Amino acid sequence: MHDMSAHAVHHGAPTSFIRKHIFSLDHKVIGKQYYALALVAVVVGMVLSWLMRLHLGFANFAIPGLHLLSKNGAPGDIMTPEYYLQLMTMHGTIMVFFVLTTAPFAAFGNFFLPIQTGAEDMPFPHFNMMSFWVTFTGFLFLVASFFVSDGPTLGGWTQYAPLSAVGAVSGPGQGTGVVLWAFSIAFFCVGQLFGSLNFITTTLDMRCKGMSLMRLPLSAWAWFITSIMGLTAFAVLMPAVILLILDHVAGTSFFVSSNLVINDQVLPHSGGSTLLWQHLFWFFGHPEVYIAIIPGMGIVSHILITNMRRPMLSHRVLIYSMGALAVLSYMVYGHHMFVSGMNPVSSLAFSFPTLVITIPSTIIVLIWLGSLYGSKLRINTASLFGLGFISMFISGGVSGFFLAQPSIDILLHATYFVVGHFHLVMAVAAIFGIFGGTYFWFPKMTGRMMNESLGKLHFWLTFVGAYLIFMPFHYLGIAGNVRRYQAFVDDYLIPLIPVHKFITVAALATGAVQLIFIYNLIYSRFWGAPAPDNPWQGTSLEWSTATPPPHNNFGDKMPVVYHDPYQYSVEGASSDFIMQTSPEPVHSADEEK
Amino acid sequence: MATVVHEPPKMDVDRLPSQGSGNGGWRNLVPASGGLRKVQDASPPPASTGIWVALASITMTFAAFTSALVVRQGGAPDWQHMTLPPILYLNTVVIIGSSFTLEIARRRIAAFMGGLHEHADKPLRWLYITLSLGLLFVAGQILAWRELVSQGLRFATNISYSFFYVLTIAHALHVSGGLGGLVRVISKFNNRTLKRSTLDATSRYWHFMGVLWVYLLVLLWMKL
Ligand code: HEM
Ligand SMILES: [Cu+2]
Numbered sequence: 135m136h137d138m139s140a141h142a143v144h145h146g147a148p149t150s151f152i153r154k155h156i157f158s159l160d161h162k163v164i165g166k167q168y169y170a171l172a173l174v175a176v177v178v179g180m181v182l183s184w185l186m187r188l189h190l191g192f193a194n195f196a197i198p199g200l201h202l203l204s205k206n207g208a209p210g211d212i213m214t215p216e217y218y219l220q221l222m223t224m225h226g227t228i229m230v231f232f233v234l235t236t237a238p239f240a241a242f243g244n245f246f247l248p249i250q251t252g253a254e255d256m257p258f259p260h261f262n263m264m265s266f267w268v269t270f271t272g273f274l275f276l277v278a279s280f281f282v283s284d285g286p287t288l289g290g291w292t293q294y295a296p297l298s299a300v301g302a303v304s305g306p307g308q309g310t311g312v313v314l315w316a317f318s319i320a321f322f323c324v325g326q327l328f329g330s331l332n333f334i335t336t337t338l339d340m341r342c343k344g345m346s347l348m349r350l351p352l353s354a355w356a357w358f359i360t361s362i363m364g365l366t367a368f369a370v371l372m373p374a375v376i377l378l379i380l381d382h383v384a385g386t387s388f389f390v391s392s393n394l395v396i397n398d399q400v401l402p403h404s405g406g407s408t409l410l411w412q413h414l415f416w417f418f419g420h421p422e423v424y425i426a427i428i429p430g431m432g433i434v435s436h437i438l439i440t441n442m443r444r445p446m447l448s449h450r451v452l453i454y455s456m457g458a459l460a461v462l463s464y465m466v467y468g469h470h471m472f473v474s475g476m477n478p479v480s481s482l483a484f485s486f487p488t489l490v491i492t493i494p495s496t497i498i499v500l501i502w503l504g505s506l507y508g509s510k511l512r513i514n515t516a517s518l519f520g521l522g523f524i525s526m527f528i529s530g531g532v533s534g535f536f537l538a539q540p541s542i543d544i545l546l547h548a549t550y551f552v553v554g555h556f557h558l559v560m561a562v563a564a565i566f567g568i569f570g571g572t573y574f575w576f577p578k579m580t581g582r583m584m585n586e587s588l589g590k591l592h593f594w595l596t597f598v599g600a601y602l603i604f605m606p607f608h609y610l611g612i613a614g615n616v617r618r619y620q621a622f623v624d625d626y627l628i629p630l631i632p633v634h635k636f637i638t639v640a641a642l643a644t645g646a647v648q649l650i651f652i653y654n655l656i657y658s659r660f661w662g663a664p665a666p667d668n669p670w671q672g673t674s675l676e677w678s679t680a681t682p683p684p685h686n687n688f689g690d691k692m693p694v695v696y697h698d699p700y701q702y703s704v705e706g707a708s709s710d711f712i713m714q715t716s717p718e719p720v721h722s723a724d725e726e727k
Numbered sequence: 728m729a730t731v732v733h734e735p736p737k738m739d740v741d742r743l744p745s746q747g748s749g750n751g752g753w754r755n756l757v758p759a760s761g762g763l764r765k766v767q768d769a770s771p772p773p774a775s776t777g778i779w780v781a782l783a784s785i786t787m788t789f790a791a792f793t794s795a796l797v798v799r800q801g802g803a804p805d806w807q808h809m810t811l812p813p814i815l816y817l818n819t820v821v822i823i824g825s826s827f828t829l830e831i832a833r834r835r836i837a838a839f840m841g842g843l844h845e846h847a848d849k850p851l852r853w854l855y856i857t858l859s860l861g862l863l864f865v866a867g868q869i870l871a872w873r874e875l876v877s878q879g880l881r882f883a884t885n886i887s888y889s890f891f892y893v894l895t896i897a898h899a900l901h902v903s904g905g906l907g908g909l910v911r912v913i914s915k916f917n918n919r920t921l922k923r924s925t926l927d928a929t930s931r932y933w934h935f936m937g938v939l940w941v942y943l944l945v946l947l948w949m950k951l
Contacts, residue, residue, distance in 0.1 A: 257774075257777060258777060330784070331781055334776075334777075334780045335773045335776050335777045336773075339772065339773040365783060365784045368784075369791070370787055370790075373795065373897075374791065377795060377893070380882070380889065384882040385883035387886055388799060388886070388889065392805065405803045405806070406799070407799050409798070410799055414791060414795060
């Protein structure tokens, strides 16, 4: 008696085009599909940010052709205030969900987690396939909202109630737009829950012979920890958006209070709790930012170790710290709500763990810096992006210390200071993790090398550009510039307009630089130099299989693991690295501990 | 140092189902070379782990609904007390009963798989009974909703009804998933492709649905 379905390991290589490339059960294809989705999404999100920046830097700037996207939103090609907010909401939602979650976690995780654990596939391949297609459906719902009559929602990616829950009276896009948004997020949640289920089970059950948990590379650990967070966080966001949808379509009053008057209309709702939404949202939202960044931490550690030719100062402490981030991130969500009128004692109760969570972050950073110190780091595009990630994470993290304190946050909340903070620490850092992972793993994924010179050029221009864009945000915030304003007309804001102009120019230029990356990606995919199996002399399992890996990852030889993941520069070894699959003995203190 | 040749993958098709699946049993044993850390981590078949993972996430979802209910009720001026439709108590008996019948089925199938029983029809009968009880439960829930609707008590009548519908419908949808699982178990049993871990996972899910329902009933009874 023997069941095929729960076992990826049994499914044979597909033959038809559809099973191979579209409805594929192969985690590697699904990983690439997620990557492609993230790529499309990031291009859309970036174009939206350019539109926003043009509008902010150059008031009433006519963007040729914009009226084609929305007749009402941009009459005469000039963005209306509402349309600015609609584009901003789409930008935030697309970036946070469909880029920062899909690329580092779902894309790279799908492709490499099974390989790094020595599995032939994920344990539930049908769920895995659905995970992608449900997520993709979510993306379509979101994009569809551009094309409904009054456009997408303008409520911001946080979609605060009550305005998100009352329907079209509260502005364009607040009816159908919100409902489409909420469905999109609900689909996304389902997709990521399926994905997390597979990730967790793969890590726990599918490891190959000899692969103990502590022998997993740091990237695998990061995906594992992230999937546990995904499993709990998306399971909370999902009921939240369901209740939001019901407030729209079933006339319930979960989030809308009594006697609310909007646009001179008394709304029929009663007794709802506007704060309830914030609680549910941020209980998901804070873990979500770590869902976006922890995979990057793992990827970057993995890349740096390979290029330093030595392990991190402590493998275990790094893993425990990532675990601590995951646990603590559920206890800090109230720091997004310091000004929501919560009891000052609660503020304090949320402020404390928020300060505590900087400890594991600092430990992680110190381990990176301490390990890098004195190492002979190979400089290539992947390792540069690794360094860039650390730089961004530190720069963006430092402002977190300020925001963690209610007394300071009262001033800085909802200003550009916050926008600067999360763009550096989450957006740019995670994007650098994605870039690093791409340059590092592209050979394994496609069988071809990327162009290093273009890669380095891409790195330096993006690195400088990102700082030019996002550092001034902090200054704006301290000067009192509130976020989500679409024009700067108050006396105290007018002197800041030159800064906005500067940011806009920097954003357009840095955006243009990304064309180098896209070109490199496409060119290398077809015409890059053929990649060897182990181009970076890595030790983990993805480097011990063919490039690109065969359908069942390891061909007819299942790997057997003999070592901790990072045996570099081992004394007395025959080369400067010993692969996990190499039976060569290691007599280092490291291995015995 | 003895060189250990990489082993070809082993698919133990003939292994007894109780010993787990695919690669579970032999993975993570100590490799042959000396001096290495002892790695002893016999992994269970994925379905048995996966089901706990899935249940954890369902638990989170209902915990979120519960805290929404508590927050929304606290300080709400508009909360109306509601009387639960009596048929719910009957449904409770039905779903608890189905857990017992499923447990009987599970044990008999285990015995059958272990070769203690000659005939497959007896365990199958208990599976069908479980399936019918499950369907009866869902039908009973539908009756409860219809009863409320016929009294004019709809989704938006009052927030307590909103929560009632949300929680019971969410639960019923999960139960329907469990029914799908039971159908799958039956068809696999008929094809002789049923694995012990699939059976165990399905029944854990089903028992969990029963426990969840009792929890919801108490919650609704106390709060609404
Ligand atoms: C070219 C680079 C980028 C520029 C110029 C840019 C610009 C902006 C601007 C102007 C806002 C709106 C500020 C406001 O009025 O509140 C914003 C918000 C936001 N951005 Fe970016 N952004 C960029 C890249 C990214 C990336 C890569 C991500 C994430 C992957 C991201 C995530 C967000 C989020 C989450 C918000 C908040 C949206 C909201 O609060 O509704 N951004 N960005
Ligand atoms: Cu936070």
